Amino acid sequence: MTILILNGPNLNMLGIREPEVYGNQTYTELEQTLNDYAKQINITVDIKQSNYEGVLIDLLHYAHTHFDAVILNPGALTHYSYSIYDAINSIAVPVVEVHLSDPSTRESFRHLSVIETACLKTFKGKGFQSYIEALKYLKEEGLKQ
Numbered sequence: 001m002t003i004l005i006l007n008g009p010n011l012n013m014l015g016i017r018e019p020e021v022y023g024n025q026t027y028t029e030l031e032q033t034l035n036d037y038a039k040q041i042n043i044t045v046d047i048k049q050s051n052y053e054g055v056l057i058d059l060l061h062y063a064h065t066h067f068d069a070v071i072l073n074p075g076a077l078t079h080y081s082y083s084i085y086d087a088i089n090s091i092a093v094p095v096v097e098v099h100l101s102d103p104s105t106r107e108s109f110r111h112l113s114v115i116e117t118a119c120l121k122t123f124k125g126k127g128f129q130s131y132i133e134a135l136k137y138l139k140e141e142g143l144k145q
């Protein structure tokens with residue numbers, strides 16, 4: 001099983017950006033944590049980040065033929081990108097939405113996820129653990145449907 005973990009705008013700034021919201025751990029530490037956990041449960045992950053909506057869309061299209069599933073944190077694009085929503089609906093592989101924070105408890109513009117209904121499931125509010133839970137879910141449940 002090969003899973004694409006795709007991170008959107010500003011997630012490269014983890015550890016620097018708003019540590020009171022996102023914690024002190026860096027993006028490199030997120031990559032290390034996910035690579036270690038994936039190895040432990042015997043799945044292959046490819047972890048990518050882009051600050052550009054079009055690059056994220058191209059990678060989602062690429063996932064259609066090259067991956068079994070996608071774990072997606074689109075950053076603020078979550079709240080307004082119908083192009084990301086359409087890209088998720090354009091591909092046959094399951095996409096799981098993740099967030100480090102819980103956007104529903106933050107500013108009102110974060111309460112809506114326009115991608116949620118296109119995704120298989122959402123994990124949020126648990127920091128790095130949101131991604132771990134998404135990986136565990138895809139390994140145990142997600143691909144059986």
Ligand code: DQA
Binds near residue numbers: 074076
């Ligand atoms: C985020 C939540 C979004 O509202 C925000 O714009 C982000 C990160 C999260 O992981 O908690 O960039 O997706």
